[in-house]
Amino acid sequence: MLSALLALSALAIVFGLLLGFSAIKFKVEGDPLVEKIDAQLPQTQCGQCSYPGCRPYAEAIAKGEADINQCPPGGETTIIALADLLERDPKPLNPENGEIKPKTVAIIDEPRCIGCTLCIQACPVDAILGAAKQMHTVIARECTGCDLCVEPCPVDCIDMVPITQDILTWKWPYPDTSLEKAS
Amino acid sequence: MRQTVNRIRRLWKFRGGVHPPQQKNISTSAPISPAQLPERLVLPLHQHIGEPAEPIVNIGDKVLKGQMIARPQGYVSAPIHAPTSGTVIDIGNYPVPHPSSLSATCMVIHSDGDDRWIEHHAVEDYFRLPPSELRNLIREAGIVGLGGAGFPSYIKFNPGQQKAIQTLILNGVECEPYITCDDLLMRERPQDILSGLLIIQHALQAHECLVAIEDNKPEAFVALRQATEDYDNIEVVQVPTLYPQGSEKQLVKVLTGKEVPADGLALNIGVVCANVGTAAAVHNAIHRGEPLISRNVTITGSAIGSPRNLNVLLGTPMRELIEQCDGNLDRIERLIMGGPMMGFALHRPDLPVIKTTNCILAATAEDLPPQRPELPCIRCGACADTCPVNLLPQQLYWYSKHQNLDKVQEFNLFDCIECGCCSYVCPSNIPLVQYFRFAKGDIWTQEREKEKSDIARRRHEFHQFRVARDKEERQAKRNRKKAALKADTAAAERDKKKAEIQAAIERTQTRRQDAMKDAEMRRSSYQGRTRDHSTAGNAGQQPENSSDTEQK
Amino acid sequence: MTSPTPTSPHTLAAASITRVMLRVIIALIPGLAAYIWFFGWGITINIAFAVLVALGAEAIMLQLRKRPLLPFLTDGSAIVTAVLLAFAIPPLAPWWITFIGIIFAIVVAKQLYGGLGYNPFNPAMVGYVVLLISFPREMTSWVPTLSFSPYELSFVENAIFIFTGHLPAGLAIDALTEATPLDTLKTNLGLGNTVSEIKSQLGLDEATSRLLSVIPIFGAIGGKGWEWINGGFLLGGLWLIYKKVIGWQIPAALLGSLVSISVLFYIIDPDLYASPVFHLFSGATMLAAFFIATDPVTAATSNRGRLIYGVGIGILMYIIRTWGGYPDSVAFAVLLMNMTVPIIDHYFKSRVFGRHGD
Known part of the structure; x- marks a missing residue:
């Protein structure tokens, strides 16, 4: 009885030491988690997550202050990617942060533009060209569709239009041959 | 000489493959005939792999047959020529033959019925031209791979770093069921193919040429053998029928025993493949000066009354071709461009023929069985056994189905050539190829988005940097101004004080002088008139007291 | 034109x-x-009876899982499971043995894991093992071949016995049953007899001895008949390979490894270890090689993986037969190798065309 106890305790101590040793010896350097989270975010910089941009949101997630379901532009893909990264369960998008909408791009109705530069100041990625009293225009390729320029425009000349699919961006749909449908 | 000996060439095998019913003799009884000149031709600007062409004529312009109407944009691109003479009536979005059923930019030509050629010349003595110039002529002629992929040919005919290549393979395999346009071309125009082959050989400086033909096309084999009799370095090889032997990498393996590296080109192992139709187009371009404005198309399927091959101007609506072959549009259950294994279903019959349209399969329900319900995978491994690339389709299926994009790439999804063998044999009727295409599309989209988000991140970081810099600059400016202002007020205050002091001093002095004057005056008046002592004494002392007070 | 099939190929093999x-x-x-x-x-x-129970259980489970009935009932997989399990159950076993085995195979081993295609373990073998462990007496009481049986039951008598447990007057069940050949061999080897002694000691009648001397390669010990049954399975299995329903890899690897290992021990001591031929033509060897181990759902998928998988089953079969507690070893060998399939599949992928050394 005593010998068994002793043996077990000895084993426990040995393994404990072994574990402790390997924890020190094989310590994995902490990855820059914020970078990794930030890499999963869509970088629309729209602020719908209630943080002033994607990186602050990433930092908040890393600190545990924000949840992973606050990014409407990233949608389900981002939530799943974050869940994978952080080893959590995916959850549906928090409706308080907005809803998943098709991707859009800002278009300025140029005749109406008065050249006030308010939208230029609002754009988080400098995707609007123009100067004071000059007509402004959106570089569609750079636009993230964040909506932030719509509000400041005093003459309401900015529209968010959905990005249309062309044959270059088209992709094959998920096969739809479910058994239930067939039978 | 060699041909009479009938030397048997050693052939290799690729793993897998299937034997779908051939259905080729449906369309081989009639010779190739020209299709009727259409009234309206729709020419998509994107008929090849790479960047779309860019129009160089305007709406309303008159164009002649063979005139270049859109020029290539960038390296991987091809020009487009007017297939007949007429007027450009529109440049805009029209439905194009594409699995998406979407529209794309097209040029529309209204034919004037004259079919009048632009001035064009044959190239004399092409073999005196340097290969690069020859390639340029092929590029100018708008030639792309006519086997189905549509990759610009002049790029393929560039040996690149290697200067010369070992083997040029002319692909007359045509392994897809139903399609016979290459077969008929080989039977009817072996001389054109040979002369195109010689040009390509010159462009590539290839040592030997092999023409591969499946053993289900004996007439074509004989015709090409006869045509190439006098050439020692050209050999026509009969290969056993097996789908997908026409796929480049599989054909290279069969003929040379070498495997094209998964992430490389046949060129990397000193081999270049070209389709027999492409060779004939090269012949037309060099020996006749005619750009690629037409191609042979197989019109077949049970909905077609007299199935055959037509020589069709690019841009001709398919509906007209079907009608010319006594087709019944109402009987078509599924209209396919290409063959049943790799072709795609079209959503309407009025789409134009493009450079990659090798076959229009107007299939009835008897030709092609309806899609059967998808059952669970039983892991039978039939897909893996038939995969010519040695992939594990069932694993790929599993991960594609669950959108595990990392895993599908680990299982080499992008090595999949989408030949359809796996789906063809699957006892559970799983549309494996579509799962793979879906996963590929997903990965591409994700990469595009990733790229976009990376750009956005950089731009946002720059934006923040800029905003911060501007703010800093503004702040700095403000600080400077404030400092300057402060300096000014301080000086002013000092001056003011000084001035006050000065004023005070001056005031005191004047007062003192005044007082002295007063005292003087009083003294003199006292001494002179009244001699009232007491008042004079008081008055005389007063100013002294006051100045004392002031100076304290 | 109806809506087009979204993707190629547009034609399918039969x-x-x-x-x-x-x-x-x-x-x-x-x-x-x-x-x-x-x-x-x-x-x-x-x-x-097994097929009936299997289809019933499958139908109920599909209903409960809200899956369509028709495609899954007609796919034939439940029938195959039922038939294979029925082969493994003694012919005179009472009906509830079959019933419990099938229910376990279909409900637990198959449907609860997600139905066709999703079960990691061979359902028939799971059912068999459950029976073997729970009802060892019923599961190891086989009838001797008819020529040795004191009484030949008619079809009706057979059915009556299975469903009611009543035998014709004057018969006792013990008189009708005996242990399986593999079991007998094992038990007697355990008693210190040599293989040849066991053969002679078993009190066979003269006719059988004569038979044994006529076809000595089928050195069966009273388990006559098994070699013919195994021969039948071999024949059917070869036909399946010819028809490309199954690959040659698993049967070849299984039989090859079983022969190799039994040859090895037979050379070491033929008195202690049965001959390779005995192993090949006894018990469920051929059934396992061609019908059970080749169940695609639970086997390895790549060709190299299948070879490993087959070899594993062959070796395990020999080990369990020779040293294990259950001499009828196929089920355990198959189930153990089922567990290794994910690992085998992970490590034995085929080389992709145009890729070397990765």
Whole structure:
């Protein structure tokens, strides 16, 4: 009885030491988690997550202050990617942060533009060209569709239009041959 | 000489493959005939792999047959020529033959019925031209791979770093069921193919040429053998029928025993493949000066009354071709461009023929069985056994189905050539190829988005940097101004004080002088008139007291 | 034109699960014929009953799981499971043995794991192991071949016994049953006898001895008949390979490894270890090699993986037969190797075209 106890305790101590040793010896350097989270975010910089941009949101997630379901532009893909990264369960998008909408791009109705530069100041990625009293225009390729320029425009000349699919961006749909449908 | 000996060439095998019913003799009884000149031709600007062409004529312009109407944009691109003479009536979005059923930019030509050629010349003595110039002529002629992929040919005919290549393979395999346009071309125009082959050989400086033909096309084999009799370095090889032997990498393996590296080109192992139709187009371009404005198309399927091959101007609506072959549009259950294994279903019959349209399969329900319900995978491994690339389709299926994009790439999804063998044999009727295409599309989209988000991140970081810099600059400016202002007020205050002091001093002095004057005056008046002592004494002392007070 | 099929290929080969399963059942016929010849009609009652129970259980489970009934009931997989399990159950086993085995195979081993295609373990073997462990006495009481049986039960008597437990007057069940050949060999080896002694000691009648001397390669010990049944399965299995329903890899690897290892020990001590031929033609060897181990759902998928998988089963079969507690070893060997399939699949992928060394 005593010998068994002793043996077990000895084993426990040995393994404990072994574990402790390997924890020190094989310590994995902490990855820059914020970078990794930030890499999963869509970088629309729209602020719908209630943080002033994607990186602050990433930092908040890393600190545990924000949840992973606050990014409407990233949608389900981002939530799943974050869940994978952080080893959590995916959850549906928090409706308080907005809803998943098709991707859009800002278009300025140029005749109406008065050249006030308010939208230029609002754009988080400098995707609007123009100067004071000059007509402004959106570089569609750079636009993230964040909506932030719509509000400041005093003459309401900015529209968010959905990005249309062309044959270059088209992709094959998920096969739809479910058994239930067939039978 | 060699041909009479009938030397048997050693052939290799690729793993897998299937034997779908051939259905080729449906369309081989009639010779190739020209299709009727259409009234309206729709020419998509994107008929090849790479960047779309860019129009160089305007709406309303008159164009002649063979005139270049859109020029290539960038390296991987091809020009487009007017297939007949007429007027450009529109440049805009029209439905194009594409699995998406979407529209794309097209040029529309209204034919004037004259079919009048632009001035064009044959190239004399092409073999005196340097290969690069020859390639340029092929590029100018708008030639792309006519086997189905549509990759610009002049790029393929560039040996690149290697200067010369070992083997040029002319692909007359045509392994897809139903399609016979290459077969008929080989039977009817072996001389054109040979002369195109010689040009390509010159462009590539290839040592030997092999023409591969499946053993289900004996007439074509004989015709090409006869045509190439006098050439020692050209050999026509009969290969056993097996789908997908026409796929480049599989054909290279069969003929040379070498495997094209998964992430490389046949060129990397000193081999270049070209389709027999492409060779004939090269012949037309060099020996006749005619750009690629037409191609042979197989019109077949049970909905077609007299199935055959037509020589069709690019841009001709398919509906007209079907009608010319006594087709019944109402009987078509599924209209396919290409063959049943790799072709795609079209959503309407009025789409134009493009450079990659090798076959229009107007299939009835008897030709092609309806899609059967998808059952669970039983892991039978039939897909893996038939995969010519040695992939594990069932694993790929599993991960594609669950959108595990990392895993599908680990299982080499992008090595999949989408030949359809796996789906063809699957006892559970799983549309494996579509799962793979879906996963590929997903990965591409994700990469595009990733790229976009990376750009956005950089731009946002720059934006923040800029905003911060501007703010800093503004702040700095403000600080400077404030400092300057402060300096000014301080000086002013000092001056003011000084001035006050000065004023005070001056005031005191004047007062003192005044007082002295007063005292003087009083003294003199006292001494002179009244001699009232007491008042004079008081008055005389007063100013002294006051100045004392002031100076304290 | 109706809505086009979204993707190529637009044509499909005639393959279907039903067809695969049908061919498997056809391939079982020679073995079944030999079985009936030697052990009587009891097996057919068991098979019919098992199929009925299997289809019923499958239907109920599909209903509960809200899956469509028709495609899954007609795919034939439940029938194959039922037939294979029925082969493994003694012909005179009472009906509830079959019932419990099938229910366990279909409900637990198959449907609860997600149904066709999702079960990691061979359902028939799971059912068999459950029976073997729970009801060892019923599961190891086989009838001797008809020529040795003191009484030949008629079809009806057989059915009555299976479903009610009543035998014709004057018969006791013990008189009708005996242990399986593998079991007998094992037990007697355990008693310190040599293989040849066991053969002679078992008090066979003269006719059998004569028979043994005529065909000595089938050195069976009273388990006469098994070699014919195994021969039947071998025949059916070869036909399946010829028809490309199954690959050659698993059967070849399984039989090859079983022969190799038994040759090795036979050379070391033929008195202690049975001959390779005995191993090949005893018990469920051929059934396992061609019908059970080749179940695609639970086997390895790549060709190299299948070889490993087959070799593993062959070796485990020998080990369990020779040193294990259950001499009828196929089920344990198959289930153990089922567990290794994910690892095998992970490490033995085929080389992708145009890729070297990665």
